[in-house]
Amino acid sequence: MALPPEPIDELLPQAEFGVIAEVLDIKERGKQDYIPTPEKPDMVDIPRDLPYQVLTLQVKERLFGALGTLGERFDVYKPAGDYVLRAGVEGPFFLVKDPEHKQPVIIGRYGPDNYTMTVVRAAIKKHGRS
Amino acid sequence: MPVRIQDKQLSQVMAQVDRQPTKKIDDNTVLELLAGVGDRNADTSATVLQRLTQPGATRQQQFEEAKAGLSSKERDDLNAILGRTDLQWTPGARNLIEALTGRAQLSTENQTGDSLQLPEALKNKLTALAKPGETLEIVNVSDNPQSGDAANKMEVKVDQWGRFSGQLDNVKEGDHLRVRSRGANGNVSNWINLQAQGMGGEDTRNAKIKAEELGLEVNGRGSVDLVHLGNGMVSEPNAQVRLTNQRTGESFDFTLNESGQFPRGVSVKGEAGDAFSVAVSDGTNNTSFREVAGSIKVEGAPQPKNLEDPMPWKERHVNADGTPSVKSERFTGPLFAEGVKVDDVKQGQLGNCFLCAAAAAAAHTDPDAIKNMIKDNGDGTYTVTFKERDYRGTLTDKKITVDGDLYVRANGAALYGAGMNSSSKDQMEMWYPIFEKAYAAYKGSYDKIGSGGSTGDALTAILGARTTYSGVEDYNADRVYDSLKKAQENGWPATAATYGKDSPEAERYAGQKVYPWHAYTVMGVQEEDGKKYVQLRNPWGSTEPGYDGKDDGIFRLELKDFVHYYSGVTIAQG
CATH class of the missing domain: 2.60.40 (Immunoglobulin-like)
Structure with missing residues (x-):
């Protein structure tokens, strides 16, 4: 589902931690759910979930919250949804702790692809996160 | 009351008059009286009548003819006739007899009934109205319904014998005239309505209305x-x-x-x-x-209308009991602000990128088509005309009317599609959210259009155009580029779709700011330094690969990258 990302002013207050990090490895991935067959070749945006992933991140910068120091590596959980990640991708990650998962969970419809760094830094300042 | 008439001829004419219920002496009867007066010596009344009724005979000649044979006995008879109160006279007839008896000067002007032909009943009414010394007001209400205009109004004085004359210009066949009398004390009679007949020609002047x-x-x-x-x-x-x-x-x-x-x-x-x-x-x-x-x-501001809203997107915005979990609020911004532009379209929290990309494409190539399809009804509602193509290819218009209520986020901003100035309820440009709402109403609900769709279908609904879809592969990249170039030259709207229905397909988009399973508007193609580029727009109105100084969703990709990220293009021809 290629919906626009949630407005950052709605997402940022939900986040416990913010880091700029690189995906080092995909440690685990879920199974692809049922894939709908489009009725017409030019049809897009038909609901389907891309599978969950467990990723290893390496921190490049801590943005807010007490998680991640420069160079630190830790695993995170990317829920099933509208995107998947691959090794080498770098960007801002907003994370929360979730008792259902051992790892911190990435929030935001497109994870690190939700917003540009300019938008992220301006929102952190606006919301007083550090 | 009949009186005894000495002259045999006059007596016979009056006997005929008395046999009529109206006892009328009109312009024809009076000539018979004149013939009875004018007969003398060898001239019988029949020969005199012949001369009196000759075509072209003037009133003066008729008067002279009768006067030449007038005896004192006949003068007494005429005075007796004039003295009768039970007779109905036309003004012209009475004037002739009065002139013969010396009571009045002969009037040689046209009398009522000469140029304006009136039914007898109306002539009688008019004669009764024309009291000596009063003024008659005559208005041509077909020329102008109100009497204040001098051009359509005439006032004439009624003389001591009840006669009047005058000329009202610009009276045409079938015209309606109104007449009333005004006394010296200012008292006025009721109006009498007359209709002009015998003016020549046909009644071609319609009534006027104030x-x-x-x-x-x-x-x-x-x-x-x-x-x-x-x-x-x-x-x-x-x-x-x-x-x-x-x-x-x-x-x-x-x-x-x-x-x-x-x-x-x-x-x-x-x-x-x-x-x-x-x-x-x-x-x-x-x-x-x-x-x-x-x-x-009708004076006063139109009362804003409230129409039933299409239900929201079931997956995210409907409660378990089937009621909307989001509220709607009235937006009152301008339908179009600074014309129709591609960046007027902003996709909201609805899975309808196909519709947004198609609408933006049409706005880019044919802004007038967008303007013509959406009408502000002035009462808080809008009517959007979609094109519907049946199996034979015949197009019909499908008109959908919706109001300005839009589902909103917690902060009051539009939840689904938005336009320019989207943070303001009274300033947001309305054409795209109204178009989207009408499309939802047309298809049944936001749910029906919020779970993906075909850009080709959307372009047909907007423009009525036939669309073609071409898959994009490495081997046909140049051919696809050429078709986009042709579309650009002809002003045909085009969209492009990304891969991404499954994980292997979707991985290529990670970190690229190009999104999987998404529709984009094709803005055009360019060739620079031997390289081919495709310019695209993300219907979110933001978020694009690279940074060109503006986060407006507009970017360009070299053709080889376009082929890598995009699975196909849809072009609406004509």
Whole structure:
């Protein structure tokens, strides 16, 4: 589902931690759910979930919250949804702790692809996160 | 009362008059009396009558002919006839006899009935009206329904014998005239209506109407009352008037009364802000009411209409009990602000990128088509006309009317599609969210359009155009580029779709700011330094690969990258 990302002013207050990090490895991935067959070749945006992933991140910068120091590596959980990640991708990650998962969970419809760094830094300042 | 007439000829003529119920001495009868007076010696009354009725004989000649044979006995007879109170005279006939008896000068001017032919009953009314010393006011209400205009009005003085004459210009066949008398004390009689006949030609002048003196006022009962803002005639007596509500198309017909005014208590279906056209017919002309004479607007601001909203997207915005979990609020911004532009379209929290990309593509290549398809009804509602193509390829219009209520986020901003200035309820440009809402209503709900769709179908609904889809592969990259170039040259809208229905397909988009399973608007193609580029727009109105200084969703990709990220293009031809 290629919906626009949630407005950052709605997402940022939900986040416990913010880091700029690189995906080092995909440690685990879920199974692809049922894939709908489009009725017409030019049809897009038909609901389907891309599978969950467990990723290893390496921190490049801590943005807010007490998680991640420069160079630190830790695993995170990317829920099933509208995107998947691959090794080498770098960007801002907003994370929360979730008792259902051992790892911190990435929030935001497109994870690190939700917003540009300019938008992220301006929102952190606006919301007083550090 | 009949009196004894000594002259045999005069006695015979009067015996004929007395046998008539009306006892009328008109312009023909008086010539028989003159023949009876003019006979002398060898000239019998028959030969004198022959000369009196010759074509071209003037009143003066007729008078002289009779006077030549007038005896004192005949003079007494004529005085006796003039003295009778039971006779009906035309002014011209009476003047001839009065002149012969020395009571009056012979009037050689045309008398009533000479140029304007009137039915007998009306002539009698007019004769009765013309009292000596009074003034007659005569108004041509077909020329102008009101008497204030000197060009259509005449005043003549009635002399001591009840005669009058004058000339009213611009009277045409079938015209309606009104006559009344005014005494020296200012008292006026009732108006008498006359219709001009025998003026020559056909009745081709329709009634006129003073539409500017009519008003419509809301009466609080779901209708509007007609009010006459002036106090004169609105149009000709008995004219037929049609009022048509321009909003609903409903027509209401009325017949004016003898005074050329509407009956009391006229009301028609309408509401504040409605405009009514006014058409009038005299019963001969404009009987179809095609010619419109003016219009009347119902005073007051239109009451905003509230129509049922299409249900929101089930997956995210509907409660378990089937009610919306999001509220809607009224947006009142301009339908179009600074024209129609591609960046007016901003996708909201609905899975309908196909619709947004198609609408933006049409806005980019054919902004007039967007303007023409969405109409502001002026009452808080809008009508959007979609094109529907049947299996034979025949196009029909599908009109959908929606109001300005839009589902909103917690912060009050539009939840689904938005336009420019999207943070303001009274300034957001409305055409895209209204278009999207109407498309949802057309298809049944936001849910029906919020789970993906075909850009080709959307382009057909907007433009009625046929669309073609081409898959994009490495081997046909140049051919796809050429088709996009042709579309650009012809002003055809185009969209492009990304891969991403599954994980292997979607991985290529990670970190690229190009999104999987998404539709984009193709803005055009360019060739620079031997490299080919495709310019695209993300219908979110933001978020793009690279950074060109503006986060407006518009970016370009070299053709080899376009081929890597995009699975196909859709072009609407013509």
